Amino acid sequence: MDIKNISSKYVVKKLNSRDIPEIYNLCQENKLYYKYCPPIVTEESIKGDILALPPDTKIDNKLYLGFYSGEKLIAVMDLIYGYPRQETAFIGFFMTNTAIQNKGVGSEIISELCDFLKRKGFISVRLAWIKGNPQAEHFWLKNKFTILDEAVYNASRSLILAERRLGLAAGNE
């Protein structure tokens, strides 16, 4: 994947273990997310996230990405392509830096990502959020994701599974 073409505005890089302190700083400010999706992030949990995969997927199909404005990490995304079907990409995690939230940055990144995936021939993007998380729900519905299903997450919470259709491919890069 030519990841530099995922964003026209931000520099996109694959994150690795050297980036964990910076990822941790970004994540730990997002208190609302961890209220709905505990436990609170740690450097150790990020180490696990960098390698985590859904069932029947390979590490080659995973991109754990950082979006940078200059030197500053402004967003982190876990993207699995070809899951749960070959023509679908799955956003396992997406989080922006609280310092730049509610300014349209998250929506801009998702919009450009969807354009990129469409050019690559994908027909849909899927993801899930914890039912009742107002910030996540508002954000994904605003970004044209529609609810597909609800699943059990744990004893007290459900997951909402949602999808955005990308329409017909406009051609490959």
Ligand SMILES: CC(C)(COP(=O)(O)OP(=O)(O)OC[C@H]1O[C@@H](n2cnc3c(N)ncnc32)[C@H](O)[C@@H]1OP(=O)(O)O)[C@@H](O)C(=O)NCCC(=O)NCCS
């Ligand atoms: C969700 C998230 C990625 C959005 O990033 P962002 O850069 O702020 O995105 P945007 O500015 O494009 O849009 C934010 C929208 O959420 C809304 N919002 C923010 N906090 C909210 C809250 N507590 N309740 C309801 N809506 C909320 C904003 O009003 C805005 O919507 P609007 O344009 O209709 O007013 C960011 O808030 C985040 O990282 N949250 C923690 C992680 C998370 O929940 N990720 C998604 C679930 S996997």
